[in-house]
Amino acid sequence: MGAQGKRVPRAVREQQMLDAAVATFARRGYRAASMDEIAEAAGVSKPLVYLYLHSKDDLFTACIRREAAALKAAVRAAVELDGPADRQLWSGLLGFFEHTAAHPDGWTVLYSQARTVGEPFADEVAAMRAEIVEFVRGLIAAAARDADCDDGDLAEREVAALAHALVGAAESLAGRALGGTAASSGRENAATLMNFAWSGLANLMDGRPWTPSR
Amino acid sequence: MGAQGKRVPRAVREQQMLDAAVATFARRGYRAASMDEIAEAAGVSKPLVYLYLHSKDDLFTACIRREAAALKAAVRAAVELDGPADRQLWSGLLGFFEHTAAHPDGWTVLYSQARTVGEPFADEVAAMRAEIVEFVRGLIAAAARDADCDDGDLAEREVAALAHALVGAAESLAGRALGGTAASSGRENAATLMNFAWSGLANLMDGRPWTPSR
Amino acid sequence: MGAQGKRVPRAVREQQMLDAAVATFARRGYRAASMDEIAEAAGVSKPLVYLYLHSKDDLFTACIRREAAALKAAVRAAVELDGPADRQLWSGLLGFFEHTAAHPDGWTVLYSQARTVGEPFADEVAAMRAEIVEFVRGLIAAAARDADCDDGDLAEREVAALAHALVGAAESLAGRALGGTAASSGRENAATLMNFAWSGLANLMDGRPWTPSR
Amino acid sequence: MGAQGKRVPRAVREQQMLDAAVATFARRGYRAASMDEIAEAAGVSKPLVYLYLHSKDDLFTACIRREAAALKAAVRAAVELDGPADRQLWSGLLGFFEHTAAHPDGWTVLYSQARTVGEPFADEVAAMRAEIVEFVRGLIAAAARDADCDDGDLAEREVAALAHALVGAAESLAGRALGGTAASSGRENAATLMNFAWSGLANLMDGRPWTPSR
DNA sequence: CATGAATGAGAATTCATTCAT
DNA sequence: TATGAATGAATTCTCATTCAT
Incomplete structure (x- = not known):
């Protein structure tokens, strides 16, 4: 047929x-x-x-693996390894948004479907996500070192939280981009996140986070 | 039985x-x-x-409506309407994280399940989400006005993006909290996001966003 | 339908x-x-x-159990408990042949099908068979005691073999009866086996078995 | 591979x-x-x-034919044609038990599988079985003639039944031997059956079968 | 208010069998 | 002589849904 x-x-x-x-x-x-x-x-x-x-399970697993590998490869390929840390993060985000925009089905399978089906599949995706978070955390930490030599380890925990939030926000924006609602370009999304990340990072490094104390 | x-x-x-x-x-x-x-x-x-x-569809719809209403009510009830804008946003976030932590099944149904099943249900959730985003956008705009009277409408588009990213990040953190991995408290999550939002906002208002130009 | x-x-x-x-x-x-x-x-x-x-397995198991129970009940009901041992064996055989003739499908399921399908089912049938063999062995042993007080335990092993062979032969004859070839009546089959069993028993008790020695 | x-x-x-x-x-x-x-x-x-x-059917048929031919050949080869009738029967039984023990898969296919699958295959096996029964019947009849010249045809019907029962019992014992339960040797099995057959035969020839008349 | 009895439609999975090379 | 590629036709099992009481 x-x-x-x-x-x-x-x-x-x-x-x-x-x-x-x-x-x-x-x-x-x-x-x-x-x-x-x-x-x-x-x-x-x-x-x-x-x-x-x-089997259907094996087929789904094969899909997840293929799409996860493709996404990771795209991000890694996009990163400009020889630039400064912020430039690296920017290029990685751009690669991420461009790949997800170019492969919306793959992104949907990874992000929306695989995570909701349960155990064997969700784990696979969680592993991929953890890799990416770690990658981002490394970049942020490097950037922090670039900008400010002393006091680096103080922010250890906050840097991790920042990386997590950044990845979460990126996922969220990628999801929005597919929703068709706001055809935000990859550049726009990447810029929004850089603003987020960089300023949050600056605040952290300056030792003046927002607090609920008032 | x-x-x-x-x-x-x-x-x-x-x-x-x-x-x-x-x-x-x-x-x-x-x-x-x-x-x-x-x-x-x-x-x-x-x-x-x-x-x-x-029917099963009707049952699922009823679940979504009930849980969405409960979440919206919890957030609205948590907001301290008479405080300054940042305080309002903070209290709303806190309410959000505390409600989702207290009702993990409801949150899972809204966030993980309803969005992935397709048309009729996803729309329902999208509507609720839009309400919340709009609510947050209002708070951010108000905060911007509080801090800086002139130039408010310049940032119009950025404020919307910021609201979206904030809600996305909040969802992501709420999801993480349920995952059981990092037992981050609602206070921690809310604080992380305030740092994010407030510093991003400050940068925007100061007219010095990060740009890829270098 | x-x-x-x-x-x-x-x-x-x-x-x-x-x-x-x-x-x-x-x-x-x-x-x-x-x-x-x-x-x-x-x-x-x-x-x-x-x-x-x-499930299909459960259904088959239920069939086996029902038919096995019915067969055992029929044999036990047929035995004239208060007669001499040979009379008891005779009446039991008659009951067996009459029940299998009256319930050919049940017999086929037990004997032909269940034994060839493998593990879980074959075991079920093997257990029923073991019960019947033991029952027959008891009758033969009793008959031996009736006829000849001394020397009873000498034949221990042979009595067991005899019981086994008898049950095997009975199954074989029951199978033939269903085959439709020789419409041998239950009485005929029972008589044939009594001849078998009784004379074999007599030889054993007399201590003069056939031997290949020539 | x-x-x-x-x-x-x-x-x-x-x-x-x-x-x-x-x-x-x-x-x-x-x-x-x-x-x-x-x-x-x-x-x-x-x-x-x-x-x-x-085709699968043809393949199965070929299996049956090959195994049936091998079994018949083994039995015929084992029979000591020039001995007395009881010796012939004994050697045939021995050949049967040794062949089935040496080719358990072949025996399983013939006895357990082919008979339960239905029409075309069961007929094939039934034909082989009929040949063997007839062969045994001949031996028993010859033995009867050897021992007692007159009155031979009186027992005609009983001799046939005896042959049938003997083959049935042999099959049953062969099946048991494969079951692994009682590792009864071929010699033991053959001796058991000779006891059975010979004494039953003797009773028949003496004109004093067991009867339910008492 | 509440349920035991019943089913049409469709799901995943397997198998005997064939073709083109 | 030998095989990788491919399929039509079942088969077991599940599910949303309804009726009669």
């Missing part, structure tokens, strides 16, 4: 299947997406999907 | 059912939760659930 | 389902029998079968 | 396939055994199995 010719080598077919699966999972969610639907979208029969990907 | 006595008035039964449904939807997700499971958790027979709540 | 009226109480429906299942398993074998087929034969829809009997 | 080299002559490959099929059918049953499993066990690809053996 698909337009593809027959007799395609396995590696190629597998990618076609993963493409179809990512699109379908993104649109319908893990549970609502049926293997029939995915097979049809891939232009193959259901048994072939099972022959190559073994 | 239910432990409840028979002949319970309708209003009470409905709340029991909604309680059971929220807990079940939170634990298993919309699709994976079965009406059997929910009826059993509520201690009633399935036909009674249908008699009162009509 | 079945001719039965609707709204039948659960206990009754369950028996109807077991009847249909026994007949179907007997005719087609465990694997080849489909739940669709069984449901149709029972005059109900498939989901009802699952609601009451939970 | 198979360890065999390529380009094996057809006759050899066929035997490899039949070996694998017999083992697989014995372990899993006809329905539960899959062609994939068999092909893998044989170390060849599935299309090759189809090329040589045409």
Whole structure:
């Protein structure tokens, strides 16, 4: 039924299947997406999907792994390693927003679907997220060192919180961007976050955080 | 089999059912939760659930509406309307974090489940979210006016972005708090965000945002 | 589709389902029998079968248990407990052959199907068989004591072998009777076996077994 | 993946396939055994199995025929044709028990699986069985003639029954031997049956069978 | 107010079998 | 001689939903 010719080598077919699966999972969610639907979208029969990907769970896991790897690769590739720390963070954020904008289905699967389905999948995504948070934390810490040599370890805990909040905010903005509502560009989103992060960082380093004390 | 006595008035039964449904939807997700499971958790027979709540969709909608209303009410009740703007924002955030921590299932249903199931439900949640974003935006704008009379409308667009990012970050932190990983208290989370918001706001008002230009 | 009226109480429906299942398993074998087929034969829809009997495995187990219980009950009821040992054995064999002839499907399920499907089911049948063998062994031993007081324990091992062979031969004859080939009556079969058993027993007691020594 | 080299002559490959099929059918049953499993066990690809053996049914039939032929050959070869009738029967039984013990999978396929799958296969086995029964009947009749010239045809019917019971008991004992429970040797089993058969025969010839008349 | 009995529709998964090379 | 690629047709099992009482 698909337009593809027959007799395609396995590696190629597998990618076609993963493409179809990512699109379908993104649109319908893990549970609502049926293997029939995915097979049809891939232009193959259901048994072939099972022959190559073994089960719905395995298929979903393969999707998550592929998309997570692609996202991580995109971010790493985007970072300008030889610039100053703020420049590195900026380029990483830009890479993140551009990749998620270019692969909305992948992002949806990772962020919206995989996290809500439960144990085995959520863990996979949590691991990827932890990697990214750590990466960002390193950049922020480096930036702090660049700007202010002494007092670096004082902010240890705050730097971690900042990294977490930054990643959370980035995810949130990426989600908004896909929502179609506000077609905010990747540059805009990245700039917003830099403002966030950099000023928060400055306050922290200056030792004058906002407090509820009044 | 239910432990409840028979002949319970309708209003009470409905709340029991909604309680059971929220807990079940939170634990298993919309699709994976079965009406059997929910009826059993509520201690009633399935036909009674249908008699009162009509269908799975309607039941889920009722859950979303109830939890959204409760969250909005909690936030509004927490805001100290007569204080300065930063104090208002602080108290609202605190209310938000305390309510979501006290009602993790409700938060999960709203944030994780309802958004991923698709059209009719996601819209409902989006509307609630929009209300909250608007509320926050108002507070930030007021704070800006408090601090700096002129030049207010210049930042119009940035203020909206800031509100969005703030809400996104709050959601992200609330999600983390439920994850059990970092048992960050509501106070901590609220403080982190105030730092974020206030310093970002200060930069914006001072007209010196971070830019990638270097 | 079945001719039965609707709204039948659960206990009754369950028996109807077991009847249909026994007949179907007997005719087609465990694997080849489909739940669709069984449901149709029972005059109900498939989901009802699952609601009451939970799974194909459980259904088969229920069949085995019911038929095994019925067979054991029939044999025990047939034995004339107050007669001499040979009379008891005779009446038990007669009961066995009459029950298996009257319930050919049950016998087929127990004997042909359950034993070939593997672990969980075969064990169930093996247990029933062991009970019957032990029962027969007791009768033979009693008969030996009746006839000849001394030397009883010498034959211990041979008596067990005899009991086993007798049950095996009985099963074999019961199988033949169902095959439709030789419509041998229960009386004939029982008599054949009594001849077997009694003369073998006599030889054993006389201490002159056949030996290959020449 | 198979360890065999390529380009094996057809006759050899066929035997490899039949070996694998017999083992697989014995372990899993006809329905539960899959062609994939068999092909893998044989170390060849599935299309090759189809090329040589045409279909699952044909493959099973080929298994039955091969194993039946082997069993019959083993029994015939074991019989000492020039001895007295009881010696012939003894040696035949010994051959039977030794062959089935040496080829448990073949015996399982013939006895447990083929008989329960239904029509086309059961007939094949029934035919083999009939041959063996007839062979045994001949031996018993000859033995009767040896011992007692007159009155031979009186027992005609009983001799047939005796042959049937003997074969049935032999099958039962062979089955037990595979069960692993009682590691009864072939000699023991053969001796048990000779005792059975010979004494039953003696009683019949003496015209004093056991009767329920008392 | 409340439920035991029942089902149509669809889900994941497996299997025997074939083609093109 | 031998196989990687591919599928139509079941099969087991679940679920939202309704009726008669």
